[in-house]
Amino acid sequence: MSDTHHTPHATRRRGNEQRRALPIVLTVVAFVLVAGVAYVGGMLAAGGLTSTIAKLTGQTDLDLSSVQETYHALARNFDGELDSQLLIEGASRGLVEAAGDQYTVYMNAEEATAFDNSLTGNIGGGIGVEVGIRNDVPTVVRVLEDNPAQKAGIQVGDIIAEVNGENTLDATLSEVVTAIRGEEGTTVQLAMIRDSDTKDFSVTRATINNPSAYGEVRDGVGILTVSRFDNDTGSLARAVARDFVAQGVKGVVLDLRGNGGGYVTAAQSLAGIWLDNKVVVTERTGTKVVDELKTGSTPILEGVPTVVLVNESSASASEIVAGALHDYDAATLVGTTTFGKGSVQKLVNLQDDAVLKVTIARWYTPNGHNISEKGIDPDVVVERTVEDVNASRDPQLDAALGALQE
Numbered sequence: 001m002s003d004t005h006h007t008p009h010a011t012r013r014r015g016n017e018q019r020r021a022l023p024i025v026l027t028v029v030a031f032v033l034v035a036g037v038a039y040v041g042g043m044l045a046a047g048g049l050t051s052t053i054a055k056l057t058g059q060t061d062l063d064l065s066s067v068q069e070t071y072h073a074l075a076r077n078f079d080g081e082l083d084s085q086l087l088i089e090g091a092s093r094g095l096v097e098a099a100g101d102q103y104t105v106y107m108n109a110e111e112a113t114a115f116d117n118s119l120t121g122n123i124g125g126g127i128g129v130e131v132g133i134r135n136d137v138p139t140v141v142r143v144l145e146d147n148p149a150q151k152a153g154i155q156v157g158d159i160i161a162e163v164n165g166e167n168t169l170d171a172t173l174s175e176v177v178t179a180i181r182g183e184e185g186t187t188v189q190l191a192m193i194r195d196s197d198t199k200d201f202s203v204t205r206a207t208i209n210n211p212s213a214y215g216e217v218r219d220g221v222g223i224l225t226v227s228r229f230d231n232d233t234g235s236l237a238r239a240v241a242r243d244f245v246a247q248g249v250k251g252v253v254l255d256l257r258g259n260g261g262g263y264v265t266a267a268q269s270l271a272g273i274w275l276d277n278k279v280v281v282t283e284r285t286g287t288k289v290v291d292e293l294k295t296g297s298t299p300i301l302e303g304v305p306t307v308v309l310v311n312e313s314s315a316s317a318s319e320i321v322a323g324a325l326h327d328y329d330a331a332t333l334v335g336t337t338t339f340g341k342g343s344v345q346k347l348v349n350l351q352d353d354a355v356l357k358v359t360i361a362r363w364y365t366p367n368g369h370n371i372s373e374k375g376i377d378p379d380v381v382v383e384r385t386v387e388d389v390n391a392s393r394d395p396q397l398d399a400a401l402g403a404l405q406e
Helices: 047-057 065-077 084-097 109-120 148-152 173-180 233-247 264-271 317-327 386-390 395-405
Strands: 004-014 017-027 038-040 043-045 105-107 129-134 137-143 159-163 187-194 197-204 213-218 221-226 251-255 261-263 279-285 288-294 306-310 332-335 343-349 355-364
Touching: 065 084, 084 105, 105 109, 109 173, 109 355, 129 173, 137 148, 148 197, 159 173, 173 187, 213 233, 221 233, 221 395, 233 264, 251 395, 261 264, 261 317, 264 279, 264 288, 264 317, 279 317, 306 317, 306 395, 317 332, 332 395
Parallel strands: 004 129, 004 261, 221 251, 251 306, 306 332
Antiparallel strands: 004 017, 017 129, 017 261, 017 343, 038 043, 105 355, 129 137, 137 159, 159 187, 187 197, 213 221, 279 288, 279 355, 343 355
C-alpha cells in the first residue's frame, strides 16, 4: 500500500545526517516511539539516552542522577518483569517529547526504517491508501488508482475503526499503518466507518505502484502530479516537463494536493523546472540566515502559464515550491490554504540505529514569509469535498484547467 501517513516535511542529506522539510499525509508510515535501557550491575546503562541528550542539547555532562533514581525505584517496586531496552527507548522518547516541538521526534530502528521507506516509496506490501488523523481518528485521505483498496471499494473519508479485529480508533497513526501493511499476497481485514455505518473489507496486500511524479496531457494542458518529494522526484518531473514541451502544451497544472513533503533538494529541483537561478527558500535560525537554496539554470517550463493546485494537506516541501513559484509570479495558486509547516528538520543517527529528527531552522519564501501555522492562501479558493472525491468530481482541477484555457 502506499499506505502512508500524512505528516509534513522536507529533507536534505549531509553525511550521516539528513535534513527534511517534513509532509502531512505520509503514505502509511507509523512512528511508534518506544525506548530502551540496559541494566548493568544494578545501574541503568543509559548510553542511548546520553547520546540522545548530547545530540539534542550539545551537552555531554547532563546530570542523569534523577533518571537513575527513578529507575531504581521502579526496579525495586515494580511487580513484574522490566524490559531494559524498552525502558531506555522510553526515556529517550520522553526526553525528546519534552522539547515541546511536534516535529522533533525520537525514532527507534524500526520506526526510522519505516520513516525512510515512506519517503522513498519503498513500503512493502500494502493496499494503496494514504492515511491521516482527521477529527482525532485515523481516516483514509487518498486512495491510489488501480491498487487493492480502490478495487475493494474503500473511499476517501472512510474512518479506520478496526484492523484485523483490533480497535484502531485510539491508535497512533504509525500503529494503524504498521497494522495495515504486511507481506504481499496476505490479507488484511478492515472495518471502516462511513456515514455512521460500519463496512467490512477484506483486502489482499500487494506491491503498490506509486511513483512520486507523473503526468498526462488533457485538452492541450499538461498535468504534473507530485505525490511526495523523494530522490527520484526531480528526474521524473523533468522528464514529464520535457514531454509537455514536445507535445506543445499551452499551459501546465502542477498538482501538489495531499503532498506532505520530503527532501528539500527535491523541492529545489522541482522549482527549477520553472525558475532560472532563483532563490527557492532561505533557512534561518532566529534572525540569522544559515542557508539559501537556489535553482539551477536549466528551466524547462519557464514562461509557460502554470497553475499550482494546493490544499490543507500540501505541506513543507510542497509549500516551498508553491511559495517560490507564487513569489516569482511564475504560477497562480488554486485550491485551499496549505498546511503551514515552515520548519526544517535534520535526521541525526543515534546508538542502536535509532534516529533523532530535530527541528534546526525555520524556512522562508523568497519574499521573506514564514508560513508556520498559517499556510499559504491560494489566489483562487476552490473547495473539493469528500463527496466530490467519492463521486470522482474535481472542481479544483476543473478551475485550473479552465483558467489555462482562457
